[in-house]
Amino acid sequence: MTLILGRKQGMTQVFTDDGTVIGATVVSAGPCVVAQVRTQDRDGYDALQLGFEDIRDKSSKKPQIGHFKVAQTAPKRLLREERLNEPATMSVGDTITCEVFSPGDVVDVTGTTKGRGFAGTIKRHGFHRGPMTHGSKNKRRPGSIGASAYPGRVFKGKRMPGRYGAKRHTIKNLEVLSVDTERNILIIKGALPGPNQGFLQIRTAKTGSAQNGSAKKG
Numbered sequence: 466m467t468l469i470l471g472r473k474q475g476m477t478q479v480f481t482d483d484g485t486v487i488g489a490t491v492v493s494a495g496p497c498v499v500a501q502v503r504t505q506d507r508d509g510y511d512a513l514q515l516g517f518e519d520i521r522d523k524s525s526k527k528p529q530i531g532h533f534k535v536a537q538t539a540p541k542r543l544l545r546e547e548r549l550n551e552p553a554t555m556s557v558g559d560t561i562t563c564e565v566f567s568p569g570d571v572v573d574v575t576g577t578t579k580g581r582g583f584a585g586t587i588k589r590h591g592f593h594r595g596p597m598t599h600g601s602k603n604k605r606r607p608g609s610i611g612a613s614a615y616p617g618r619v620f621k622g623k624r625m626p627g628r629y630g631a632k633r634h635t636i637k638n639l640e641v642l643s644v645d646t647e648r649n650i651l652i653i654k655g656a657l658p659g660p661n662q663g664f665l666q667i668r669t670a671k672t673g674s675a676q677n678g679s680a681k682k683g
Contacts, residue, residue: 467565468547468668469494470517475661479642489642492651494563498538502553511549516541543664563649570641571670576658580631589629634658638670
């Protein structure tokens with residue numbers, strides 16, 4: 466399994482050899498430093514901890530500064546751990562760049578979706594609105610929630626107004642279209658979760674495969 470951290474830069478267009486336009490997302494991926502290696506003998510499981518994007522000591526807590534001193538690197542803004550199915554082949558202090566991926570690889574991308582605040586059922590769940598004329602008083606209301614004689618309560622999980630977005634979300638089986646090792650850039654087919662400049666976690670897809678078709682940067 467291959468893992469890297471990065472920031473979403475925005476979307477662009479990629480053209481295939483036959484002129485087909487594909488929507489793609491530009492990601493600034495890496496370089497990442499291995500901050501810690503988990504092992505079965507010591508921790509009970511195999512995993513890698515990766516740090517991304519340097520920050521000043523002033524902006525870090527003392528335990529974090531000490532943690533990264535072991536790897537002989539500056540404190541990082543983002544620290545993520547990914548479990549492995551087998552012992553890690555890398556050691557503390559090693560650097561991971563976007564070179565670990567190549568065009569055609571299939572990846573799973575995890576990020577935090579855009580936060581949209583408190584939203585009603587139409588925006589949050591795609592409910593239809595009620596009639597807008599003839600004295601209708603149910604234009605954007607959610608309608609009955611079933612709390613009458615039976616069941617006499619509202620079931621958990623009922624789709625209702627509430628906080629929308631700002632949740633961890635993974636999009637699976639996306640294809641890597643291009644790798645720019647000089648600028649640490651990955652171009653990944655399709656849309657990715659979160660706003661521009663949001664953090665992303667990119668790893669080798671666990672299941673499935675991407676759609677066929679080669680592409681090149683237009």
